[in-house]
Amino acid sequence: MKSGMSIHSAVTHDVHDERHFGAVHTPIYDSSLFTFPNVADMERAGGDADAFIYSRGNNPTVRALEDRLAELEGGERARCFATGMGAISAAVLSSVKAGDHIVCIDQAYGPARVLMGSYLKRLGIGTTFVDGSDIDGIVSAIRPETKLLYLESPTSLMFELQDLRRCAALARERGIVTIVDNTWATPCYQNPLALGIDLVVHSLTKYAGGHSDAMGGAVVGSAEAIQAMSGSELVLLGAVMLPQTAAVIMRGLRTLPLRMERHQAGGFAVAGYLGSLPFVERVRHPGLTSHPQHALALSQMSGFGGLLSFEAGADRERLERFVDSLAYFRIGFSWGGYESLVSLQEGAAGQPRATRPVLRLYIGLEEPAELIADLARAFRAAGFDHEEEVREDVG
Numbered sequence: 001m002k003s004g005m006s007i008h009s010a011v012t013h014d015v016h017d018e019r020h021f022g023a024v025h026t027p028i029y030d031s032s033l034f035t036f037p038n039v040a041d042m043e044r045a046g047g048d049a050d051a052f053i054y055s056r057g058n059n060p061t062v063r064a065l066e067d068r069l070a071e072l073e074g075g076e077r078a079r080c081f082a083t084g085m086g087a088i089s090a091a092v093l094s095s096v097k098a099g100d101h102i103v104c105i106d107q108a109y110g111p112a113r114v115l116m117g118s119y120l121k122r123l124g125i126g127t128t129f130v131d132g133s134d135i136d137g138i139v140s141a142i143r144p145e146t147k148l149l150y151l152e153s154p155t156s157l158m159f160e161l162q163d164l165r166r167c168a169a170l171a172r173e174r175g176i177v178t179i180v181d182n183t184w185a186t187p188c189y190q191n192p193l194a195l196g197i198d199l200v201v202h203s204l205t206k207y208a209g210g211h212s213d214a215m216g217g218a219v220v221g222s223a224e225a226i227q228a229m230s231g232s233e234l235v236l237l238g239a240v241m242l243p244q245t246a247a248v249i250m251r252g253l254r255t256l257p258l259r260m261e262r263h264q265a266g267g268f269a270v271a272g273y274l275g276s277l278p279f280v281e282r283v284r285h286p287g288l289t290s291h292p293q294h295a296l297a298l299s300q301m302s303g304f305g306g307l308l309s310f311e312a313g314a315d316r317e318r319l320e321r322f323v324d325s326l327a328y329f330r331i332g333f334s335w336g337g338y339e340s341l342v343s344l345q346e347g348a349a350g351q352p353r354a355t356r357p358v359l360r361l362y363i364g365l366e367e368p369a370e371l372i373a374d375l376a377r378a379f380r381a382a383g384f385d386h387e388e389e390v391r392e393d394v395g
Contacts, residue, residue, distance in 0.1 A: 007188055008257045010071060026064040028247045031055065049227055057235050061243035065250045069208075069218050072187035073200050077226035079234055080218050080246060084183070084203030086239030087217025088112050091199050092148065093237075094229040095177040098124035100147040105132030105162060107155035109181060116150065132162040133293060139170060146174070151197075152181035153190075154297070156335075157309055157345060157360055159284040161293045164300050168196030183207070183336075188260045189303035199225060206336025207305070210252035210259055214245050259338075262365055263306030269368035270361060273375065274310050279384050284309045284358075306363035307335050312384070314356050319344055322382035323359070328366055328374040335362035340371055 005013070020027055034052045036042040045051035052058050062080050070078040081087040092115065096102060104116050106129040116127040128141040132151060142149075149171045153162045164180065171178045179199045180192040186207045192200050202208060204216035219229065234240065264287075271285040283290070286297040287304035297304075312319065323331060329342040341362040346355075363371065379385065 007072065011068070011254050011256055026061055026247070026250065028243050029055075029060045030243050049230065055243065056238060056240050057230070059240075059243050059246070061250075062241050062246040065241075065246040065253070066218070068250065068253060069187075069202070070220055073182075073220040074187075074191050074193050075200065075220035075226075076223040078218050078220040079226055079230055080204070080216055080241040080249075081234075082217070082239045082241055082245075083215050084109075084201070084205055084217035085111050085115075086237075087201045087203075087219050088181070089115060090229055090233035090237065090239065091179050091201050091219045092116065092120075092150065094225070094233050095148045095179065095199075096120070096125050097147075099145060100125050101143050101145045102127040102148045102150060103138060103141045103146055103176075104129055104150040105152060105155070105160075106130060107132060107158050107160050108150060108152045109156065112150070112152075112181070131160075133160045135163055135166055135170075138162075138167065142170075142174060142176070146176055149176050149178045151178065152184075153192075153300075154184050154286050156184055156307060157358060159286055159291070159309065161286060161296050161300075163296055164192050164195040164197055168192075168198075171198075172196065184305050184307060185301055185303075186256065186260060186305070188257050189264075189305070190301045193221065195300060198222070203336075204249050205334065207260065207263075208253055208256060208336075209249045210256065210337060211248075212334070212337030212339065214248040214252070216241050216245055216249050259365065260303065260305065263363060264304050266363035266366075266368040266371065267304060267306035267308055270363050270371060270375070271308050273372045277312075277379070277384075279312055279379075281311045281313065307360070308363070309358050309360040311356055311358060316344075316357055318382050318384070319357050319359065322378050322384070325378035325381035326374055327377070328371050329361065338365045340364035340366055 016022055033054050045053050052060060066078040066080050081090060102116050104127050130137045130141045149167060151162045151167060153164060168178050178197045179201060180197045182190055182192055182200045183203045183206050199219055199221040202218045204218055268287060271283050271288055274280045275283045285308040323342055323344050326342055329340045332341045333343050335341055343360045345358050345360060
């Protein structure tokens with residue numbers, strides 16, 4: 001971010017721009033192509049990677065969002081994509097070729113695991129999945145042909161962290177590219193590039209958009225890495241962001257720091273409540289002192305989001321009754337919007353090493369006391385209070 005500027009100012013402040021007649025919000029350039037006054041200008045534009053020629057490559061509305069995301073992450077450049085997986089796929093494919101090897105944490109986003117573990121086999125690229133919380137395990141998995149270390153910290157079901165500084169250092173020593181999915185923490189609370197990571201990916205569908213009405217992804221990094229990706233994976237695969245989508249996500253980005261403060265407060269309130277219940281066996285939230293990697297979280301993060309998970313036994317029928325009894329929490333897999341969500345996941349449908357049912361909660365912008373009361377009612381309806389008392393004295 002600009003020197004001395006807070007993140008609140010960075011997402012809201014724009015200089016007066018005569019190109020757009022002083023408009024405070026970048027207009028939507030919904031043109032698929034851009035024309036030129038003469039042949040010489042068109043030929044010059046053809047040699048300029050930043051020129052606006054065709055919106056599959058560059059678009060002014062999308063560029064405004066990319067510039068803002070690069071600023072927030074402390075990167076030189078950013079490129080936006082139609083989805084988070086579009087961004088992940090481009091970042092991964094720009095880092096490896098046939099014969100190369102990837103080390104990926106085993107708790108990474110499911111489709112990203114499928115991309116690296118299954119799809120890339122067809123291109124002659126192998127992947128080893130490791131426990132990301134075990135730095136020695138990461139080192140042991142590295143081979144001479146390893147070219148990429150793919151991380152996600154924290155992960156989004158088991159909420160495991162990786163030591164980003166150590167991972168970046170060991171990868172750099174070996175000439176290995178590092179990619180981190182930073183969707184959970186956002187640039188508000190974690191800046192992996194400052195810790196030595198090469199590329200940061202985001203699902204803009206989540207917190208950045210913030211209203212569950214737009215899908216997108218982004219890759220942020222050095223100008224050299226982003227330019228190389230732009231000339232190949234971006235324009236050739238074509239998973240580009242529409243300017244209309246960029247405008248919606250930019251609007252969401254304006255309030256990101258404010259919303260993250262609310263999500264953080266709500267997440268702590270609900271996590272604390274769950275941790276007080278005798279029948280809740282474990283609450284997974286890196287901001288809690290009970291989290292086994294809490295010290296690491298404090299060392300590389302400045303705050304915490306509103307996504308967490310917990311375990312309350314292995315009786316799936318009872319857990320389903322609990323989920324179905326919730327009124328404030330809608331049932332769904334995504335997160336990052338204004339609405340609170342719940343999902344019931346197990347290893348087969350969720351992540352490896354989740355051997356028991358895991359309940360994932362996303363804490364939206366509702367009043368935390370009302371969310372906690374809703375959880376209490378659902379616990380009681382599911383019969384948890386047959387053995388233990390469920391507290392409702394909140395607020």
